Amino acid sequence: MSESIFDLADVTVRELNQTLHANESGTFRVLNPRGAHAVAAGINSDVEVHIEGSVGYYCAGMHQRGTVRVHGNASTGLAENIMSGTVHITGSATMSAGATGHGGLLVIEGNAGSRCGISMKGVDIVVGGNVGHMSAFMGQAGNLVVLGDAGADLGDSLYEADIYVRGAVESLGSDCVEKELRPEDLETISRLLSAAGLAAEPTDFTRYGSARELYNFNVDDINAELAEGQS
Amino acid sequence: MCGIVGLFLKTDTYRSELGRHTAAMLHEMRGRGPDSAGFAVYDEGIEGxxxxxxxxxxxxxxxxxxxxxxxxxxxxxxxxxxxxxxxxxxxxxxxxxxxxxxxxxxxxxxxxxxxxxxxQIELYKSVGDPDLVAERYDLATRSGTHAIAHTRMATESAVTTNGSHPFVTGADTCLVHNGSLSNHNQLRKRLEQRGESFQTENDSEVAAGYLSWRLREGDSIDEALHAALADLDGFYTFAIGVESGFAILRDPIACKPAVVAETDDWVAMSSEYGAIATLPDVQHATVFEPEPSVIYSWSLAA
Structure with a gap:
């Protein structure tokens, strides 16, 4: 299948993105990204995009359906608000990778910086290296699989996402606790590793999740609230 | 917002081109700080x-x-x-x-x-487009060992030349800052009592004064930055130039961006990778995001 080449030394990111938005399918190769922002953002089709080099902020932001592969590093907000499809980078990402993602798969072969998967809402994130502090902060759904170590305050104020870490965790955030690794967790890890093309032994991971003690509503308090409302 | 860049040349390979590379980095950071710019250039200086x-x-x-x-x-x-x-x-x-x-x-x-x-240091700053500032003060033709530069989007004080970065309060100690400090007024008073003097109302000048004070008290740059982690309250990514040296520090939350790249010949840091992408041999650089509360420093001193 033929492939379209976009050299960002010659064309603007806007031209690239407009082309990606106008095509329902096809393979696109992007050269010389040189840290440009918002490369391949807003895709909502079955296109396949290969980016040869490192990108700036919000690469593949709001991604849906297609595939974006970055052969390099990415800065803040990689695949932020991803809805579906796949975003895969061979290098490392800085802050807030996969932030608020609703679905799809984000693979970072290297390390992810702080707040990886912050407020994740269903996305699956697989990180080959380490994640920085406050990763999965306020996560609501989805899975974060970390083959390396996790920084401080992992899973702080977590709602319902699952976190699997193979290495050491510097500290757990408020209301995040270690949980039993169930057979369905081993299946999830196995499935995500395979989708990410990374090798590891599922049983080597530890699962972390919400202790559910920060949920403010307590049924025993309902009468107190009603009583207060009447006074 | 603000954009910061630092370039520290470990070997003499690119020293005659220090200004040209710094100007190219500064150019990439215009969007983060269109209202003013400044740069400090260090060379080996003359003893005494x-x-x-x-x-x-x-x-x-x-x-x-x-x-x-x-x-x-x-x-x-x-x-x-x-x-x-x-x-x-x-x-x-x-x-x-x-x-x-x-x-x-x-x-x-x-x-x-x-x-x-x-x-070792010379420092130039002005309001206006960063490219014009670089051109006006001849950044591109300068040679030397390291340079720190800044593009400013003013938040804590007015758009004036003396509110622009970098700030120097002690000999050969220069600082650029992306962020905002919340305890700078209190700290400025404490430092004035200890003999530091300030020329602006700017929060970043206080951070520079703090480091100058610690260095004058005999701290190494690493010790001074370690103390800064306890005493400075606010958001910051700092790039710091000292005599024959260069350092980076981010606050414990680290929401202000920073990226570092290092080769055998140079270390560069910037708010965005776009600035680093302009450097020679960048494809062979080790690129990483500096971690919060971790002091990174490099020195030419033996």
């Missing part, structure tokens, strides 16, 4: 000699215009003072006491800003 970079904002003095001030300073220091002017900036060079010269100028000539003093 101090340079002071002075600013007479908006007044393009010739060397002859600066002469009377230099003559007064010669009397105070009992040492010769040579003058080199570049638009509204001038570089005074003397074998006299640089810190005393800075203090005398601040006390007696409030219309002149002392932008820097030290053996």
């Amino acid at each position: 000699q101090t340079r002071l970079t002075l600013l007479a904002e908006g007044r393009d003095f010739s060397s002859a215009d600066w002469k009377p001030l230099a003559a007064s300073l010669e009397d105070v220091l009992s040492a010769e003072v040579s003058v080199r002017s570049i638009l509204d900036h001038a570089v005074f060079e003397t074998k006299g006491d640089g810190r005393a010269a800075r203090q005398w100028l601040i006390d007696n000539h409030p219309s002149i800003d002392v932008l820097s003093h030290g053996r």
